[in-house]
Amino acid sequence: MTRLNLDPNIKNADGFYARLLAAHEGLSKADSDSLNARLILILANHIGDLATLEEAISIAER
Amino acid sequence: MNEIFKKPLYPYRRSTDQDGIYQAHHPVVIIGAGPVGLCAAIDLAQRGIKILVIDENDKVSFGSRAICFAKRTLEICDRLGISDKLIAKGVQWNLGKVFFDDRQVYEFNLLSEDAHRQPAFINLQQYYLEVYLVERILELQNAGAKIDIRGETSLSEINQTSKSVQLGLDTPDGLYEITADWVIACDGANSPTRAMLGLDFAGRVFEDNFLIADVRMEADFPTERWFWFDPPFNKGKSALLHKQPDGVWRIDLQLGWNIDKKEEKKPKNVIPRLKAMLGEDVNFELEWVSIYTFECRRMEDFLHGRIIFAGDSAHQVSPFGARGANSGIQDVDNLCWKLAEVVCKRAPASLLQTYNIERVLGADENILNSTRSTEFITPKSGISRLFRDAVLELAENQTFARPLVNSGRLSLPIQYGVNRTFGPDNLDGPKVASPGSPCPDAIIAPETFLLESLSQGFTLLNINQVPKVHIIECGSTLTHLNVKASPDENTFLLKRYLGDQKMAIYLIRPDQHIAARWAKFDETAIRNSIRTSLGYNG
Numbered sequence: 001m002t003r004l005n006l007d008p009n010i011k012n013a014d015g016f017y018a019r020l021l022a023a024h025e026g027l028s029k030a031d032s033d034s035l036n037a038r039l040i041l042i043l044a045n046h047i048g049d050l051a052t053l054e055e056a057i058s059i060a061e062r
Numbered sequence: 063m064n065e066i067f068k069k070p071l072y073p074y075r076r077s078t079d080q081d082g083i084y085q086a087h088h089p090v091v092i093i094g095a096g097p098v099g100l101c102a103a104i105d106l107a108q109r110g111i112k113i114l115v116i117d118e119n120d121k122v123s124f125g126s127r128a129i130c131f132a133k134r135t136l137e138i139c140d141r142l143g144i145s146d147k148l149i150a151k152g153v154q155w156n157l158g159k160v161f162f163d164d165r166q167v168y169e170f171n172l173l174s175e176d177a178h179r180q181p182a183f184i185n186l187q188q189y190y191l192e193v194y195l196v197e198r199i200l201e202l203q204n205a206g207a208k209i210d211i212r213g214e215t216s217l218s219e220i221n222q223t224s225k226s227v228q229l230g231l232d233t234p235d236g237l238y239e240i241t242a243d244w245v246i247a248c249d250g251a252n253s254p255t256r257a258m259l260g261l262d263f264a265g266r267v268f269e270d271n272f273l274i275a276d277v278r279m280e281a282d283f284p285t286e287r288w289f290w291f292d293p294p295f296n297k298g299k300s301a302l303l304h305k306q307p308d309g310v311w312r313i314d315l316q317l318g319w320n321i322d323k324k325e326e327k328k329p330k331n332v333i334p335r336l337k338a339m340l341g342e343d344v345n346f347e348l349e350w351v352s353i354y355t356f357e358c359r360r361m362e363d364f365l366h367g368r369i370i371f372a373g374d375s376a377h378q379v380s381p382f383g384a385r386g387a388n389s390g391i392q393d394v395d396n397l398c399w400k401l402a403e404v405v406c407k408r409a410p411a412s413l414l415q416t417y418n419i420e421r422v423l424g425a426d427e428n429i430l431n432s433t434r435s436t437e438f439i440t441p442k443s444g445i446s447r448l449f450r451d452a453v454l455e456l457a458e459n460q461t462f463a464r465p466l467v468n469s470g471r472l473s474l475p476i477q478y479g480v481n482r483t484f485g486p487d488n489l490d491g492p493k494v495a496s497p498g499s500p501c502p503d504a505i506i507a508p509e510t511f512l513l514e515s516l517s518q519g520f521t522l523l524n525i526n527q528v529p530k531v532h533i534i535e536c537g538s539t540l541t542h543l544n545v546k547a548s549p550d551e552n553t554f555l556l557k558r559y560l561g562d563q564k565m566a567i568y569l570i571r572p573d574q575h576i577a578a579r580w581a582k583f584d585e586t587a588i589r590n591s592i593r594t595s596l597g598y599n600g
């Protein structure tokens with residue numbers, strides 16, 4: 001049973017992508033890395049379910 | 063120096079074993095009178111077993127070492143007859159504060175559970191625990207128990223055959239030899255027993271050093287646990303401040319890997335560090351300072367023929383999460399009733415294998431938890447630090463991130479689950495009381511707690527039913543404990559043991575762990591579970 005949604009799911013894909021990059025604009029490498037880490041933690045908490053997270057991690061690892 | 067470190071508790075006296083024509087023989091010899099060896103001596107003596115304890119020293123362990131004792135340890139100590147003393151002397155606290163850089167990021171409250179006789183944990187210097195254990199041994203001796211504790215008697219040689227163990231003991235009067243049926247090696251992390259037998263002790267060293275100091279001060283820090291990540295007074299590292307009785311405070315300061323330990327231990331280097339942390343104008347006196355490198359490791363097997371390892375000799379953890387002494391005392395709890403049954407020939411020697419299986423699981427869980435805490439406190443890579451700091455930054459304003467902050471996790475007893483020795487689980491009841499779990503405490507009658515009402519042997523807890531059958535199985539008498547649970551009388555008993563069920567039968571092992579449970583009394587099933595618990599069905 002797959003719980004992770006891997007179908008296109010972001011309505012305004014270009015808009016999201018631009019917002020993500022805008023968040024990093026002007027940041028040092030270290031600050032960008034921190035931002036990413038915080039973002040991962042926030043999103044992971046939203047998902048919550050360990051099996052889904054496990055699936056996401058293994059897809060990212062491939 | 064604190065007088066307690068100088069006082070001999072069991073000074074060397076020549077024993078008749080040294081003058082006999084034949085080698086003296088002992089049923090059980092315990093090597094090491096640290097917290098674990100002393101608890102084992104008491105547990106076995108309370109079960110009527112003759113005990114010899116030897117220690118190369120005759121005093122409490124120098125310095126405080128363990129300070130946090132968790133609820134399960136206190137419950138075991140209650141069985142051993144010393145928990146009231148521990149609680150009267152110990153400091154109870156429940157507020158913890160976490161600081162990151164120069165600010166507090168959050169605080170947490172570890173409240174004790176309702177209807178539990180023992181608090182979630184107490185802080186107490188290890189030497190007090192040791193003193194109370196020795197006092198308890200004297201009390202048992204006066205009541206006729208056969209416990210012999212020999213100071214300044216160190217193990218110098220050990221060998222075994224399938225029939226017995228030979229021990230060479232070194233004393234101020236020279237060497238003598240004895241034999242034993244069973245030996246429990248409680249001789250600490252550097253276990254000479256383990257070394258003499260050439261046994262493994264594999265694991266992992268954390269490349270870091272910690273300055274551990276106990277200071278006496280009159281300061282108005284509250285009775286709380288304060289943990290700093292990356293504080294201004296110890297940049298890039300961690301620090302801990304924790305209260306103990308007698309105005310003594312425990313301070314842990316991370317120092318890093320490449321340091322000169324000898325140099326760092328000198329008061330001229332320690333004092334400025336502490337002043338930077340506590341404030342220039344705080345007056346304090348150093349009681350004890352040491353520098354540690356932490357390790358997490360265990361023996362592959364805790365049972366080697368007739369020699370059994372318990373406590374730090376069998377497993378070692380970094381102190382984050384306070385698991386060393388707590389888990390060693392749980393080893394004792396698990397081992398001693400089994401060894402007593404074996405010595406009294408009510409169980410096969412193979413029962414001891416279950417000690418090995420269960421406590422290896424316990425050690426692995428503790429090592430896992432300590433390793434995780436250590437990784438969080440002292441991140442070992444750039445990415446590990448990145449995530450750690452991200453968690454701490456978020457924790458200040460986002461409650462979701464707080465459970466990820468790991469400055470040491472409270473030591474909780476392991477749930478063994480249904481396996482070779484636990485089960486069956488024939489009740490659709492609450493998970494906290496499923497087979498393999500330590501019994502959760504509850505109030506069973508006014509001012510009467512469940513745990514203190516359990517017998518030394520097997521207990522059958524009968525809830526809302528009163529079986530009339532007297533059971534003796536394999537020489538063990540089963541004690542009935544009949545209780546009533548109803549929503550208006552004892553809600554916690556109901557919640558923890560019945561759930562939606564109307565009645566239940568619980569078989570409880572001598573170490574207060576639930577062996578099996580049923581909805582209704584079934585003599586054959588109960589007898590069979592006792593046999594399983596005693597290692598007959600394995």
Ligand SMILES: Cc1cc2nc3c(=O)[nH]c(=O)nc-3n(C[C@H](O)[C@H](O)[C@H](O)COP(=O)(O)OP(=O)(O)OC[C@H]3O[C@@H](n4cnc5c(N)ncnc54)[C@H](O)[C@@H]3O)c2cc1C
Pocket residue numbers: 093094095096097098099116117118119123127128129130131188215216217218248249250251253254255274354372373374375381383384385386387388389390
């Ligand atoms: C800084 C620090 C903080 C800690 N904090 C905590 C905590 O908060 N909570 C917790 O639960 N644990 C804590 N621990 C761990 C705890 O101190 C140990 O786990 C505990 O002391 C282990 O008890 P033990 O009886 O197995 O071994 P030990 O206490 O080491 O006792 C071993 C005994 O064996 C004797 N011995 C050694 N060799 C021989 C020989 N050849 N012959 C005869 N006798 C011998 C020694 O004299 C000693 O008395 C901490 C440890 C440290 C270092």
